[in-house]
Amino acid sequence: MQISMTVNGNEVTSDIEPRVLLVHYIREVLGLTGTHWGCDTSNCGTCVVLLDGQPVKSCTVLAAMAAGHDVRTVEGLASGTTLDPVQQGFMEEHGLQCGFCTPGMMLTARALLDKNPHPDEQEIRQAISGQICRCTGYATIVRSVQWAAAHPAAGAGLGEADEVLDGTDTVVEDVATETEDSEVKA
Amino acid sequence: MQIPAPFDYVRATTVEDALELLARHGPESRIIAGGHSLLPMMKLRLSRPEWLIDINDLFELDFILRDGEDLRIGALTRHTTLLESDEVHRLFPIVRDAELVIADPVVRNRGTIGGSLCQADPAEDLSTVCAVLGAIAVVRGPGGERTLSMHDFHRGPYQTAVGPDELLCEVRLPIRARSASAYEKVERRVGDWAVGAAGASVTLAEDGSIADAAVGLTALGLDHTVEEAAGLLRGKRPSEELFADAGRLAAEACDPVADQRGPVDYKRHLADELTRRVLRRACARAAGHPDQPATPTQEG
Numbered sequence: 001m002q003i004s005m006t007v008n009g010n011e012v013t014s015d016i017e018p019r020v021l022l023v024h025y026i027r028e029v030l031g032l033t034g035t036h037w038g039c040d041t042s043n044c045g046t047c048v049v050l051l052d053g054q055p056v057k058s059c060t061v062l063a064a065m066a067a068g069h070d071v072r073t074v075e076g077l078a079s080g081t082t083l084d085p086v087q088q089g090f091m092e093e094h095g096l097q098c099g100f101c102t103p104g105m106m107l108t109a110r111a112l113l114d115k116n117p118h119p120d121e122q123e124i125r126q127a128i129s130g131q132i133c134r135c136t137g138y139a140t141i142v143r144s145v146q147w148a149a150a151h152p153a154a155g156a157g158l159g160e161a162d163e164v165l166d167g168t169d170t171v172v173e174d175v176a177t178e179t180e181d182s183e184v185k186a
Numbered sequence: 187m188q189i190p191a192p193f194d195y196v197r198a199t200t201v202e203d204a205l206e207l208l209a210r211h212g213p214e215s216r217i218i219a220g221g222h223s224l225l226p227m228m229k230l231r232l233s234r235p236e237w238l239i240d241i242n243d244l245f246e247l248d249f250i251l252r253d254g255e256d257l258r259i260g261a262l263t264r265h266t267t268l269l270e271s272d273e274v275h276r277l278f279p280i281v282r283d284a285e286l287v288i289a290d291p292v293v294r295n296r297g298t299i300g301g302s303l304c305q306a307d308p309a310e311d312l313s314t315v316c317a318v319l320g321a322i323a324v325v326r327g328p329g330g331e332r333t334l335s336m337h338d339f340h341r342g343p344y345q346t347a348v349g350p351d352e353l354l355c356e357v358r359l360p361i362r363a364r365s366a367s368a369y370e371k372v373e374r375r376v377g378d379w380a381v382g383a384a385g386a387s388v389t390l391a392e393d394g395s396i397a398d399a400a401v402g403l404t405a406l407g408l409d410h411t412v413e414e415a416a417g418l419l420r421g422k423r424p425s426e427e428l429f430a431d432a433g434r435l436a437a438e439a440c441d442p443v444a445d446q447r448g449p450v451d452y453k454r455h456l457a458d459e460l461t462r463r464v465l466r467r468a469c470a471r472a473a474g475h476p477d478q479p480a481t482p483t484q485e486g
Contacts, residue, residue: 001195018195018238021225024187040188040229042222042293043377054266054295060225061296064195065218065240108292129376130290 003067007032008076018064022056023047025063026073034074034103045131048104049073055108057130074103077110082155085148086110095144097135104131109145118149190228197240201326204241204353209328211237213350218242219262220296222289223305247300247355250274256322256358261300265289268299278319278359279471280367280385280464284311287369290377300354308343309379309405315369317411318387318400319359327352337410364397365389366471368464371404372456374447380405381447384436384460386468388419394473395423401432401465406457407441414439415461424469432465433458 004013007030014029026035026049035058038046042060049058050072077084086109089095096102105128112119112127119127124145125138133141148154198204208215215237218224227233241247247262250271257277259268268274269285288294288302288311302312303323316323317336324333325348339347348354371383383404391397399419401412415432422428442453467477 017192019190019192021189024189041226045290045292048292055292056296057222057292060222060293062195062218062221062225062238065221065242127291130292 001064003064005066005068006070008072014063016063018062020063022049022051022058022061022063022066022071025066026058026071029063032073032075036100036103038100043132044101045108045128046101046104048107048131050107050111053111053114055104055111072107074106077106079155084110085151085154086113086145088154089144089146089148089151090141093143093147094140095136096141101131101133101135105133105141109148112145113149113152117152119145121146188229190225191231191234193228193235194237195240196237197243199243201244201246201353201355204239204244205326205328205351207237207239208351208353211239215239215350217304217353219298219301220264221301222293222297223301223307241353252361253358255361257361259299259357259359261298261303261354261356263299265294265297265299265302266291269294277361278315278367280315280319280369280387280468283367283369284315284371284383284385287311287371287373287383293377299357303339303357304346304348304354306340306342306344306346307379308407308409311369311371311380311383311385311404313340314383314385314402314404315367316357316359318385318402319367320387320400322358322360323354324356324358325352326355331355333358340409342409362389362398364391364472366468368467368471370460370463370467372460379447382406382442382453382456382460384457384464386461386464388424388465388468388472390424390469390472396420396469399465401436401461403436403440403457403461405442406453407443408439412436412439412461419465424465424473426462426466429462429465429469433461436461 001018002015023037026032035049036046038044040059042057047058048055052070077087086106108128121142124142198207216235218238218240244262247260249260251258265285265288268281275282299312302310321336322333323339328351334347341347367387369385372381385402387400388396389398396419399416401415414435418432437454437458440457442450444450
């Protein structure tokens with residue numbers, strides 16, 4: 001089936017199987033591998049993206065269900081070469097170690113701050129309670145979000161040597177073929 | 187990689203359209219709303235529909251509306267909307283109690299009240315909430331609309347009275363004066379299935395005695411409300427001794443199974459203790475007293 005949606009401000013159109021999950025569509029068809037794919041069971045939250053501004057677990061949303069909607073991934077957080085305050089907060093306060101949960105954590109933080117610019121610690125902890133971090137013990141993630149809340153106009157420029165990873169060079173055209181015969185490997 | 191088996195997908199544009207699609211594609215079609223119960227089951231091949239009918243565009247089913255003596259809630263209302271609704275909280279404080287511990291905040295952005303009730307998971311919190319509130323389910327099918335009490339709606343684990351060609355459209359919660367409600371769950375971590383939970387709704391008479399009450403349990407092997415507890419409570423004045431007696435009746439009425447979440451005696455203990463707590467809080471709320479500091483939970 002043919003689907004169209006807006007991803008990080010860009011209109012995308014693809015021919016996919018209805019059973020393709022949003023996380024795989026984003027990673028494999030659009031090549032935006034910043035969205036991580038973890039537990040597959042809507043527990044870990046590393047696959048969180050914003051769907052019409054709300055955090056959702058993209059392993060449990062069909063790409064077809066996102067058609068016609070607005071999707072924002074971690075690649076859409078920075079504005080050009082200027083980091084989102086949440087991204088800078090994760091740098092300033094060491095909000096990550098291995099980085100696996102980070103894209104989902106940052107998107108949930110962005111949605112929280114859009115709705116509630118001055119959350120207290122409890123509200124931050126509650127907002128990220130559906131997402132698992134095995135490195136930080138959450139303390140530095142909470143501090144990173146607090147940093148972003150305290151610096152809403154922040155935004156460090158990326159150095160010239162840093163490549164902007166928007167994934168546009170690695171587009172895989174057709175995920176349907178790849179997933180056609182896959183079975184559950186639980 | 188867990189991927190559902192192949193299926194065809196179609197979006198319904200209206201309730202009539204959804205009913206027509208259900209009729210056309212027959213019992214091998216399934217409605218999908220939030221998808222957070224159905225898609226995991228499809229990944230595991232526990233469910234293998236040939237057609238998915240997506241009702242997420244049916245904004246006509248996404249509403250919270252005061253209508254006379256009822257609060258009407260559309261089946262497509264998301265958990266987050268229910269959690270954040272001050273009107274729902276004022277009339278039925280049990281809903282916010284429960285929503286705070288249903289899944290996690292991100293899942294709550296997708297999951298719906300209709301999907302939760304139709305999934306009818308034994309550990310599903312809103313089934314208990316609706317049962318103790320005396321909710322009425324409004325179901326539409328080719329023959330028109332019918333209304334069901336939660337007792338008739340809920341047929342057992344994963345089974346409801348909604349036919350394969352029918353759609354749950356709304357839930358009606360009767361508004362009662364001098365009434366309040368409460369819910370409390372014990373879970374191992376955020377988003378896990380309940381070890382056990384209890385919900386209670388009480389209506390006080392003008393003299394402060396209990397005019398009506400309902401107690402329900404979640405994940406403890408009891409599909410409907412604890413009738414014995416309701417019978418005990420009616421006509422009595424709220425007291426710790428009364429709550430303890432009701433708790434004991436709830437523990438006797440339930441039939442939990444031992445699993446990785448705990449042995450039977452522990453779960454019976456939860457039925458007892460949680461019943462006391464929710465009755466205590468519901469009675470205090472109905473009498474107009476502010477909540478005591480919340481019992482610590484996983485999210486607290």
